Amino acid sequence: MTKLNMEFILYYKRKVLMEKVVAFDLDGTLLDSADDLLLSLNTLLDELNMSKVNKSDINDLVGNGALVMIQKAFKLNNLKYKNNNNNLLMRFIEIYKTCFLKNSKLYEHVAYVLKKLHKNNFKLIIVSNKTEFFIHKILDHFDIKKYFSAISGGDTFAFKKPNPKHLTETIKKINLINYQCTFVGDSINDAICAKENDSKLILMSYGYSQENIHDMKADLVTDDLRDILKFLGV
Template sequence: MRKNWDAVLFDFDGTLVDSAPDIIAALNRLLDEIGHDAVHYDTYRTRAGDGARKLLTETLIDQGTCFKEAELPVLVDRLLDHYYGLMTEKTRLYQGVPEVLEEIYNSGMALAVCTNRTSKTTKYLLSHFGLTKLFSAVVCADNVSAKKPDAAHLQEAIKSLSTAPERTVMIGDTATDVAAARNAGIKVVVVSYGYSVRPAHDLGADAVLDDFSQLPALLKVFR
């Protein structure tokens, strides 16, 4: 592969892995535990990449629950405890992900994950799927002062890879990823199969992929 880029940053949920089934299952276990109604998977699937705290907060608000901000950390910890037990039950890599990442890695480009989930769960899943060696940096919500869409998240990854913004491209699936890339001054590609509420072509990205296996060909011509 001709090297037009020095580094490629990847969102995780909805881009590399379909983790929504296990995330929503964990949420429903917690809701049952605290006496609330289960949520419908199809309705909440697009929230799977929001992070545990935001997902839980919005769910409780949707259900008309009155809660104190001070109560959230304990509930989030309980949600994560459920998730730790389910993380690999139904979570799967999207088709073509291992092969494409290997091809990009072998071309000499540096790879990084930039995700709003925790380091513990991200690194566990990367190891589970045998992808750890491919990533030179894994930048998660608990590694940065501000999460995506703040530029600081991607800037930390760019710094870790010792590259320049103009030689870096972001691959994601939502408006949050597009905004983060714009804020960091880098190009951005979105996949159409992820967790975006809005159609991928309406997110304002520089390019849209319908199939992850198309990424190597795009990187050859995309500037």
């Protein structure tokens, strides 16, 4: 075998046989869940005789899981969260279970884009800080779970976004070694997780980011999920 042939084979293995992975955040990226999260949080705050939060506060509240959301709501009430046994977190989850599909909806074009990527042999995964139980229920409800090869939530591992291991450990679930990854999200947590894994980064401008996503050095910022198809060459 000539040196040229060997170089071609190595190039083929690296580029042509490389699996294409697209990692998606959930809330603020695929799912508009703000109303149901707000309803659940305000129900909890009402039970505690605390002031409710406004929808305008949602960008600051979501993205790091339910516990952080509750802690931030306490801060908005000028109170310090001191619930060491997590019974308030458990109560929030109980409330959320009763209404998490009441008003939540997929953003426009989500089902179309996922189907298109899946048909073109992209490996799709969910990397979200949402409790994994709810992720599975939501994906089943909207009939899009079939497109995903792996799913992880904020309680799947001992770490979560922005820790880059949240992404790498999710990819390990599908036993990939040679792959290229693109992360689609809406927040600084997604940006950090993607960049520290040398993944391409796409940020959705309609999401819940409090920070300016145009400062996060994304490869693409868009308000139309279909734009990722062109970016990925589909």
